[in-house]
Amino acid sequence: MKPLKVNKRIILGPGPSSANPEVLKSLSNPILGYLDPEFFKILDDVRGSLKSLFRTNDNAFALSGSGSSGMEAGLTCLAERGDKVIICSYGYFCERQILMAERLELEVIPLRSEWGKQMDSSLLEEALKENPDTKLVVATHAETSTGVKQNIQELGKIVSKYDAMYMVDCVTSLAGTELLFDSWNIDFAYSGSQKCLASPPGLSPCALSNRAYEYIRNRTKKPSSWYLDLSLINDYWGKDHIPQYTVAVSSIYGLYESLRLLEEEGIEERWTRHVLNAEKLRKGLLELNINLPISEKDRLDQLTVVTKPDHIDDVEFRNRLINDYSIEIGRGLGDFEGKVFRIGLMGESCKSEYVDLILDVFKKEI
Amino acid sequence: MKPLKVNKRIILGPGPSSANPEVLKSLSNPILGYLDPEFFKILDDVRGSLKSLFRTNDNAFALSGSGSSGMEAGLTCLAERGDKVIICSYGYFCERQILMAERLELEVIPLRSEWGKQMDSSLLEEALKENPDTKLVVATHAETSTGVKQNIQELGKIVSKYDAMYMVDCVTSLAGTELLFDSWNIDFAYSGSQKCLASPPGLSPCALSNRAYEYIRNRTKKPSSWYLDLSLINDYWGKDHIPQYTVAVSSIYGLYESLRLLEEEGIEERWTRHVLNAEKLRKGLLELNINLPISEKDRLDQLTVVTKPDHIDDVEFRNRLINDYSIEIGRGLGDFEGKVFRIGLMGESCKSEYVDLILDVFKKEI
Numbered sequence: 211m212k213p214l215k216v217n218k219r220i221i222l223g224p225g226p227s228s229a230n231p232e233v234l235k236s237l238s239n240p241i242l243g244y245l246d247p248e249f250f251k252i253l254d255d256v257r258g259s260l261k262s263l264f265r266t267n268d269n270a271f272a273l274s275g276s277g278s279s280g281m282e283a284g285l286t287c288l289a290e291r292g293d294k295v296i297i298c299s300y301g302y303f304c305e306r307q308i309l310m311a312e313r314l315e316l317e318v319i320p321l322r323s324e325w326g327k328q329m330d331s332s333l334l335e336e337a338l339k340e341n342p343d344t345k346l347v348v349a350t351h352a353e354t355s356t357g358v359k360q361n362i363q364e365l366g367k368i369v370s371k372y373d374a375m376y377m378v379d380c381v382t383s384l385a386g387t388e389l390l391f392d393s394w395n396i397d398f399a400y401s402g403s404q405k406c407l408a409s410p411p412g413l414s415p416c417a418l419s420n421r422a423y424e425y426i427r428n429r430t431k432k433p434s435s436w437y438l439d440l441s442l443i444n445d446y447w448g449k450d451h452i453p454q455y456t457v458a459v460s461s462i463y464g465l466y467e468s469l470r471l472l473e474e475e476g477i478e479e480r481w482t483r484h485v486l487n488a489e490k491l492r493k494g495l496l497e498l499n500i501n502l503p504i505s506e507k508d509r510l511d512q513l514t515v516v517t518k519p520d521h522i523d524d525v526e527f528r529n530r531l532i533n534d535y536s537i538e539i540g541r542g543l544g545d546f547e548g549k550v551f552r553i554g555l556m557g558e559s560c561k562s563e564y565v566d567l568i569l570d571v572f573k574k575e576i
Numbered sequence: 577m578k579p580l581k582v583n584k585r586i587i588l589g590p591g592p593s594s595a596n597p598e599v600l601k602s603l604s605n606p607i608l609g610y611l612d613p614e615f616f617k618i619l620d621d622v623r624g625s626l627k628s629l630f631r632t633n634d635n636a637f638a639l640s641g642s643g644s645s646g647m648e649a650g651l652t653c654l655a656e657r658g659d660k661v662i663i664c665s666y667g668y669f670c671e672r673q674i675l676m677a678e679r680l681e682l683e684v685i686p687l688r689s690e691w692g693k694q695m696d697s698s699l700l701e702e703a704l705k706e707n708p709d710t711k712l713v714v715a716t717h718a719e720t721s722t723g724v725k726q727n728i729q730e731l732g733k734i735v736s737k738y739d740a741m742y743m744v745d746c747v748t749s750l751a752g753t754e755l756l757f758d759s760w761n762i763d764f765a766y767s768g769s770q771k772c773l774a775s776p777p778g779l780s781p782c783a784l785s786n787r788a789y790e791y792i793r794n795r796t797k798k799p800s801s802w803y804l805d806l807s808l809i810n811d812y813w814g815k816d817h818i819p820q821y822t823v824a825v826s827s828i829y830g831l832y833e834s835l836r837l838l839e840e841e842g843i844e845e846r847w848t849r850h851v852l853n854a855e856k857l858r859k860g861l862l863e864l865n866i867n868l869p870i871s872e873k874d875r876l877d878q879l880t881v882v883t884k885p886d887h888i889d890d891v892e893f894r895n896r897l898i899n900d901y902s903i904e905i906g907r908g909l910g911d912f913e914g915k916v917f918r919i920g921l922m923g924e925s926c927k928s929e930y931v932d933l934i935l936d937v938f939k940k941e942i
Contacts, residue, residue, distance in 0.1 A: 211621055211836040214829055216605035219612065226822055229607050237603035237826055239582040241595045241776055243904050246585065255577055274778060275641050275803065278821040282803045310802045404822060410607055412640060412778060412824030434800050436676045437641065437648045455644040456592055456770060458778030460603055461824065463580055470577040538609050 219532075220559070222568055223540035224354045224513055224552050225382065226404035226411045227559040229464070233409050236467040237460045244456045252466055257447050259469040263384065263477060264399060264417035266391040271447035272403070272465055273414040273438070274458040277381040280400025280414035282310050283438035284377045285348070287426045288398060291315045293345035296337050296374075298365070300329050302355035302543040303379060307348050314434070319344070325545040326356045326515075328508045331364045344374045351389065352382035355543040357515035357552065358508045359387065366395040375422055381405060384415065385472060386484045386512040386556055397422040398440070403461070406484065406512060408557030409468040412461045418444055468557075484511040487555045487565055494569040498576065503550065512560075514553045515546070519576055524548050527575070535571055585898075586925070588934055589906035590720045590879055590918050591748065592770035592777045593925040595830070599775050602833040603826045610822045618832055623813050625835040629750065629843060630765060630783035632757040637813035638769070638831055639780040639804070640824040643747040646766025646780035648676050649804035650743045651714070653792045654764060657681045659711035662703050662740075664731070666695050668721035668909040669745060673714055680800070685710070691911040692722045692881075694874045697730045710740045717755065718748035721909040723881035723918065724874045725753065732761040741788055747771060750781065751838060752850045752878040752922055763788040764806070769827070772850065772878060774923030775834040778827045784810055834923075850877040853921045853931055860935040864942065869916065878926075880919045881912070885942055890914050893941070901937055 221228045242249040260270035273279050285307065289295050295316045297307050300323045311318045321337055323329040329349075338344060347369045351362050362378055369376040375397040383389055384399075386406030391399055397419040404411035418440055426433065426441040433439050437455065445452040472480060488511035492502060501517035502509070509515075518524055524541060528551070531537045540552035553568060555561075587594045608615040626636035639645050651673065655661050661682045663673050666689045677684045687703055689695040695715075704710060713735045717728050728744055735742040741763040749755055750765075752772030757765055763785040770777035784806055792799065792807040799805050803821065811818040838846060854877035858868060867883035868875070875881075884890055890907065894917070897903045906918035919934060921927075 211625060211832070211839055213836065214602050214605065214618070214832050216608060216618075216829065217614065218606040219608055219614075221607065221609055223609055226607050226609060226825060229826075234604040234606070234826075236580050238600040239580065240584040240600070241587060241592050241770070242582060242585055243587055243589055243592060244777070246904060247898070248583065248585075252580070252582075259577060275645070276821040276823070279641070279803045282801060286801075306802075313798050313800050313802055315800075402822065404607070410824070410826040411610070411822045412827055432679050434679050434681075435648060435652075435804075436672075436679055437645045438801075438803070455642040456768065456777045457642070458776070458824070458827065459592060460595075460600075460776040460830075461778055461827065463582065464826075466577070466580050470579065473577055532613070538612060 217536065220537045220564060220567065222553050222555065222559055222564060223538045224554050225402065225556065227408065227554060227556040229410050230408040230468060230471055230558045232471060233464045233467045236463045239463050241459055244459060245453060249459065250451050252462065253447060256462060256466050256469060259473065260415055263472065264389065264391040266417045268420045269418045269423060269444050271416055271443055272462065273416060273443060275414055276411060277400060277402030277414050279438060280416050281307060281379060283440050284398045284400060285311050285314055285316065286435045286438050287433045287440045288375050288377060288422060289316050289346045290429065290431060292317055294319060294341050294343060295346045295348065296321055296334065296341065296344050298329050298334060298349040300356065300358065301325055301350065301353035303353060304350050305544065326358060326504055328358060328360055331361060331368060334365055335368050338368065338372050342372060344372065346375050346377060348377045350379040352387065352510050352512060354382045354513055355546060357504050357510045357513045359510045363394045370395045382512050385480055387481055391417045403465055405556045407468045407472065409464045410461065412458055413465055484555065484560055487560050487562060488514060490562065491553065491555060491565045494565065498572055500572065512554060512556045515550050516553065518550055522576060530575065531571065537568065537571065583902065586903045586930060586933065588919050588921065588925055588930060589904045590920050591768065591922060593774065593920060593922040595776050596774040596834060596837055596924045598837060599830045599833045602829045605829050607825055610825060611819060615825065616817050618828065619813060622828060622832050622835060625839065626781050629838065630755065630757040632783045634786045635784045635789060635810050637782055637809055638828065639782060639809060641780055642777060643766060643768030643780050645804060646782050647673060647745060649806050650764045650766060651677050651680055651682065652801045652804050653799045653806045654741050654743060654788060655682050655712045656795065656797060658683055660685060660707055660709060661712045661714065662687055662700065662707065662710050664695050664700060664715040666722065666724065667691055667716065667719035669719060670716050671910065692724060692870055694724060694726055697727060697734060700731055700734050704734065704738050708738060710738065712741050712743060714743045716745040718753065718876050718878060720748045720879055721912060723870050723876045723879045725876045729760045736761040748878050751846055753847055757783045769831055771922045773834045775830045776827065778824055779831055850921065850926055853926050853928060854880060856928065857919065857921060857931045860931065864938055866938065878920060878922045881916050882919065884916055888942060896941065897937065903934065903937065
């Protein structure tokens with residue numbers, strides 16, 4: 211094996227995004243033990259900062275795993291085999307939730323609606339009316355496969371009329387758009403470090419309500435997963451730092467730095483940066499006569515879905531961008547496979563100069 | 577939050593160990609997408625090198641999670657609810673396997689033997705005779721709580737007379753002592769990146785036999801975990817690179833570098849380094865009249881367990897080492913709590929100069 215050499219890519223896909231250079235530098239700090247008092251200080255700061263970011267007074271932490279580990283942790287911990295779980299599905303990652311829930315033998319009530327559009331919240335209202343004994347409602351804030359934003363606040367109001375808990379996928383939304391955990395009645399939210407937080411992939415930042423924590427602790431049958439048991443993870447991140455497993459120490463250094471940089475920029479200011487660059491991108495794409503299939507009211511700022519022009523070959527075009535420009539953009543998934551490209555402007559990849567660059571390349575190559 | 581500043585520790589505990597500076601440096605490389613052809617080249621090299629390290633012609637990869645995620649993945653994938661699983665238990669981490677297996681509702685047959693001694697392999701022979709329909713046998717190569725090495729080859733010979741699969745915990749053994757996956761009849765072995773591999777914590781390097789892979793693929797009921805489904809993970813690391821989740825890209829850079837450095841040193845040479853430094857440590861400790869409770873035939877080289885002298889306060893002593901010398905050593909766990917210290921010499925922490933240092937400190941402070 212030769213010494214590792216990695217060429218810089220401009221990552222404008224659905225994630226991971228490029229990481230901030232300061233964050234990358236911080237990964238090289240010497241290792242501390244996961245029970246070292248000095249490491250606990252770092253953990254405490256990260257927990258506090260995540261609580262501010264999620265806007266919660268309850269609990270926050272990061273799982274040593276990808277965003278999908280957060281997804282599975284929620285489904286494993288917040289419902290038991292045979293429990294009714296309503297999963298709002300309008301994209302590829304919602305379908306992954308269904309797949310996981312089925313493996314866990316939950317009684318899944320899939321609430322499927324058209325890909326590329328916000329789900330009508332009355333669908334949830336009806337489903338809960340029919341199934342008032344639902345244990346858990348799951349929704350996705352920013353569907354990375356379709357570029358659609360869901361109204362999580364509105365769904366949360368509906369859930370709060372029932373006894374169910376409310377779990378939200380914030381993988382692509384956290385730090386990129388408004389998210390208010392406590393006031394939107396969320397019980398569990400999970401995200402990924404590698405998107406709007408400008409950190410490398412490998413951690414799943416999460417928030418957990420006190421109610422959900424107590425529910426997990428008091429389950430007579432423990433969650434089938436020990437590694438993803440959110441109550442044990444919360445106990446390690448809590449003030450007593452009860453040991454569970456050896457966490458990804460270096461990745462947590464990176465998360466610390468990315469949260470520090472976020473505080474420096476300001477959370478609202480980062481949301482605004484995502485809005486402004488997305489607006490600039492969309493304007494430029496429309497000027498190039500490229501079609502944006504998602505309606506203005508439904509679309510995300512972090513991820514813009516564009517219709518692939520008929521004369522362009524999907525795979526060949528994306529390979530050309532990689533090989534000739536060292537730019538990565540995303541392909542369509544599921545119902546959108548072969549029909550769209552996905553351009554992500556998240557975290558460190560959310561820069562005005564990158565918007566100029568990708569518009570230039572599209573102008574030349576399409 | 578202030579910019580992150582981490583002071584260097586000399587980590588001589590049960591793990592994580594210090595990471596190699598070259599490995600730490602490699603973490604700062606720019607992010608590549610997890611489906612980027614350039615990243616696939618890195619994955620392919622890591623897979624090949626892990627196969628050499630495990631001594632297998634079948635499959636190897638790394639989970640994006642701690643060693644415990646590897647433990648849970650094996651238990652989740654290689655047996656189904658109600659299946660008989662024999663777990664050889666002679667320490668804290670064996671008990672964790674039992675705990676996980678119980679959560680998964682496997683029919684656990686715990687084979688408990690005295691902590692601090694190798695388990696007599698005839699125990700397994702008898703248990704299998706009584707339970708020839710056992711689906712899986714689990715053993716731990718290097719029990720980090722007791723400093724005892726188990727004869728994995730001998731147990732493997734017994735397992736091979738039956739139809740059961742054979743799963744081995746190699747968290748503390750991999751790259752520190754001889755391990756021959758194929759010729760010892762192992763079906764699944766999991767380790768951690770943060771011990772004898774001199775990488776940061778966050779990955780679980782694993783090997784999987786073709787037989788076990790086929791078993792998982794052909795299960796009529798899929799494993800309850802999607803995140804830890806070893807067949808899906810193997811498919812992502814295999815030649816078709818079928819997407820599953822976003823892996824911990826930076827950590828995989830670190831693993832690449834740590835495997836490259838291992839090849840440079842030589843695998844056998846690294847085993848020998850662990851032997852020589854452990855011998856020097858034990859000799860020095862005996863000269864200081866410190867008792868080594870584990871017999872010569874059973875003990876590990878990576879981790880030396882010493883009896884805590886009566887006049888020494890456990891917590892106060894370890895805190896003094898941290899505060900006055902910036903040295904971390906381990907505490908006793910389970911049956912050994914408050915009775916022993918654990919001194920690890922693994923990977924980057926396995927250095928002659930550190931042996932001198934810890935002996936000096938013991939001389940002064942005990």
